[in-house]
Amino acid sequence: MSNFLSKNDEWEKKAEKATAKFPERKKVFTTSSDIDVKRLYTHHDGVSTDEHYLEKLGFPGEFPYTRGIQPTMYRSRFWTMRQYAGFGSAEETNGRFRYLLDQGQTGLSVAFDLPTQIGYDSDDPMAQGEVGKVGVAIDSLQDMELLFKGIPLDQVSTSMTINAPASVLLAMYIAVGEKQGVSSKRLKGTIQNDILKEYVARGTYIFPPKPSMRLITDIFAYCSKHVPHWNTISISGYHIREAGSTAVQEVAFTLSNAIAYVEAALRSGLEIDEFAPRLSFFFNAHNNFFEEIAKFRAARRIWAKLMRERFQAKNPKSWQLRFHTQTGGSTLTAQQPDNNIVRVTIQALAAVLGGTQSLHTNSRDEALALPTEESARIALRTQQIIAYESGVADTVDPLGGSYYVESLTDQIEREVMAYIEKIDQRGGAVQAVEQGYMQREIHQSAYRAQMAIESGEQVVVGVNKFVLENEKQPELLRVNPELGRIQARKLGELRSSRNNEQVATKLADLKRAAEGQDNLMPFILDAVRVYATLGEICNTLRDVFGEYRPTQF
Amino acid sequence: MIERKIRVLVAKPGLDGHDRGALVIAQGLRDAGMEVIYTGLRQTPAQIVAAAIQEDVDVIGLSSLSGAHMELFPQVVRLLREHGADDILVIGGGVIPDEDVELLKKEGIAAVFTPGTPISVTVDFIREHVRRG
Numbered sequence: 001m002s003n004f005l006s007k008n009d010e011w012e013k014k015a016e017k018a019t020a021k022f023p024e025r026k027k028v029f030t031t032s033s034d035i036d037v038k039r040l041y042t043h044h045d046g047v048s049t050d051e052h053y054l055e056k057l058g059f060p061g062e063f064p065y066t067r068g069i070q071p072t073m074y075r076s077r078f079w080t081m082r083q084y085a086g087f088g089s090a091e092e093t094n095g096r097f098r099y100l101l102d103q104g105q106t107g108l109s110v111a112f113d114l115p116t117q118i119g120y121d122s123d124d125p126m127a128q129g130e131v132g133k134v135g136v137a138i139d140s141l142q143d144m145e146l147l148f149k150g151i152p153l154d155q156v157s158t159s160m161t162i163n164a165p166a167s168v169l170l171a172m173y174i175a176v177g178e179k180q181g182v183s184s185k186r187l188k189g190t191i192q193n194d195i196l197k198e199y200v201a202r203g204t205y206i207f208p209p210k211p212s213m214r215l216i217t218d219i220f221a222y223c224s225k226h227v228p229h230w231n232t233i234s235i236s237g238y239h240i241r242e243a244g245s246t247a248v249q250e251v252a253f254t255l256s257n258a259i260a261y262v263e264a265a266l267r268s269g270l271e272i273d274e275f276a277p278r279l280s281f282f283f284n285a286h287n288n289f290f291e292e293i294a295k296f297r298a299a300r301r302i303w304a305k306l307m308r309e310r311f312q313a314k315n316p317k318s319w320q321l322r323f324h325t326q327t328g329g330s331t332l333t334a335q336q337p338d339n340n341i342v343r344v345t346i347q348a349l350a351a352v353l354g355g356t357q358s359l360h361t362n363s364r365d366e367a368l369a370l371p372t373e374e375s376a377r378i379a380l381r382t383q384q385i386i387a388y389e390s391g392v393a394d395t396v397d398p399l400g401g402s403y404y405v406e407s408l409t410d411q412i413e414r415e416v417m418a419y420i421e422k423i424d425q426r427g428g429a430v431q432a433v434e435q436g437y438m439q440r441e442i443h444q445s446a447y448r449a450q451m452a453i454e455s456g457e458q459v460v461v462g463v464n465k466f467v468l469e470n471e472k473q474p475e476l477l478r479v480n481p482e483l484g485r486i487q488a489r490k491l492g493e494l495r496s497s498r499n500n501e502q503v504a505t506k507l508a509d510l511k512r513a514a515e516g517q518d519n520l521m522p523f524i525l526d527a528v529r530v531y532a533t534l535g536e537i538c539n540t541l542r543d544v545f546g547e548y549r550p551t552q553f
Numbered sequence: 554m555i556e557r558k559i560r561v562l563v564a565k566p567g568l569d570g571h572d573r574g575a576l577v578i579a580q581g582l583r584d585a586g587m588e589v590i591y592t593g594l595r596q597t598p599a600q601i602v603a604a605a606i607q608e609d610v611d612v613i614g615l616s617s618l619s620g621a622h623m624e625l626f627p628q629v630v631r632l633l634r635e636h637g638a639d640d641i642l643v644i645g646g647g648v649i650p651d652e653d654v655e656l657l658k659k660e661g662i663a664a665v666f667t668p669g670t671p672i673s674v675t676v677d678f679i680r681e682h683v684r685r686g
Contacts, residue, residue, distance in 0.1 A: 115568065126597075128625075203594045203595075243571075243572075450581070473652070
């Protein structure tokens with residue numbers, strides 16, 4: 001036996017003896033994905049030989065990108081600090097955008113209200129009570145012009161969290177660019193455009209899966225020619241995690257959905273290297289620090305292998321998993337809200353150590369309402385302190401080689417691949433979603449997590465331990481309850497001032513295109529340019545495609 | 554005589570798609586021996602009330618995280634009253650600030666359970682307050 005192994009045995013015995021006297025805090029230690037955490041990790045768990053190193057980690061900027069997608073990572077440029085913002089009217093949100101840009105934010109990220117996300121105008125009966133609540137209300141190009149007033153689109157990159165009507169909002173963005181004299185070739189940003197996750201976890205779907213997938217591949221094809229710097233999809237694990245999945249499920253389901261998009265795009269006749277470099281991802285960062293870091297590293301390695309081996313992509317850009325991270329909204333507590341600043345710091349640090357390309361840090365008051373300007377500023381400052389003061393960005397992948405992190409990265413990769421195979425066997429992500437498979441798996445994890453909190457096995461500071469009586473309530477942001485009526489009035493004025501004949505013609509053209517096979521983007525863009533509303537455009541498509549009705553489980 | 558199980562309708566009014574809490578509560582109430590019907594997403598107050606009457610439930614549990622609770626929750630209570638079904642207990646949950654909870658109670662929402670509430674608290678409240686025998 002080697003010197004190391006006998007030494008290790010000796011130490012194990014010593015540790016056992018110690019636990020007889022001082023029992024460990026728990027019988028078993030596990031991560032959120034139920035991966036066992038050993039007492040100690042050594043080089044036997046991590047990366048032990050040069051060959052091993054090259055195969056599993058490689059160098060940053062090289063396949064399989066475990067240590068990051070760029071050779072120098074944050075030594076060249078920090079991640080993009082991109083705070084998700086939007087509430088009330090386009091004017092109010094424009095004010096918040098300018099404030100955040102003044103405070104040193106480096107990219108915009110638009111939150112739309114639910115009627116916008118589901119393709120209803122603000123005066124639709126379905127929109128009652130929801131206008132401007134969780135994001136900004138956008139009914140037509142007119143609102144979009146106000147949203148970006150005074151913000152030159154060639155100088156910012158903009159992320160838009162929009163899925164079912166992503167094509168319409170992207171068309172509006174292109175049209176605002178045209179009005180500012182900025183060619184679509186120079187626009188930079190991302191649309192989420194991830195419909196599968198909506199069926200699985202978030203619920204803002206409109207159409208059934210098939211036409212939804214067509215809209216997505218139409219966007220891929222259109223942008224590869226006309227908006228070349230646009231990230232045409234951000235395949236999102238964020239909402240899967242918020243719905244209660246584990247870290248392993250988050251990566252597994254997100255990558256399975258990504259595989260489905262790739263296959264749909266290939267079926268529509270696109271070449272892999274034509275669109276794959278513009279795919280991007282969106283992940284969550286929760287509290288289990290090392291598991292989160294390992295999760296990001298594993299996701300990059302799995303994606304690189306999938307793209308090179310399964311889809312035979314040749315362009316290294318197609319192999320790179322680029323991602324935005326948001327800290328975990330569901331980990332925040334309404335109790336003792338200032339504690340959330342600390343949680344967000346830990347989560348943001350995990351995202352940075354995991355090599356994220358952009359980051360949103362949540363505000364302390366989000367478990368109560370939309371963030372106030374003050375709490376949005378603290379959230380942004382949290383990122384700036386990590387970037388400029390902590391030194392963690394000064395070397396690439398500083399935790400690479402940590403015995404624990406490498407072991408956890410390997411374990412997450414194995415478990416993710418096992419899930420991907422299970423989903424493959426079900427016929428892929430679209431089928432797995434239609435069968436409710438992912439939904440059930442997520443729900444079971446959510447219920448287990450709730451039970452662990454209720455039993456006290458999982459501690460949530462301020463909720464089931466270290467509780468305060470009579471807490472002071474912080475000041476909350478309130479959205480103007482009159483906004484629904486104000487937007488409705490604006491819509492009335494728009495409908496009487498625009499050229500309604502033109503609108504009718506463009507909508508009829510769109511309808512015919514939807515019934516056929518043409519790429520829908522140019523038709524949507526034409527309708528947007530003449531101020532057809534979001535609701536009118538989506539209703540035209542609803543007439544042709546129908547609406548998705550989930551099966552209950 | 555077999556005791557009738559308490560019947561609960563768990564509903565998501567409005568356009569909010571965050572149903573993790575609603576689904577966890579639904580399962581928790583089922584595990585506590587109640588019969589639970591879940592409406593699914595995007596229900597109008599009128600649809601919720603119609604389903605509650607049709608299913609002859611004892612309790613409606615409303616969940617919303619989008620901030621639309623002040624408009625949508627009281628409307629459910631009003632419609633129940635109009636249909637003479639105001640013996641159905643209405644409770645709520647979601648992201649709801651404390652100051653709104655008081656207002657909702659004035660509008661006839663019996664209780665509001667925000668995140669961090671153990672399911673057993675909700676179960677006990679329902680058992681104590683169900684008005685139909």
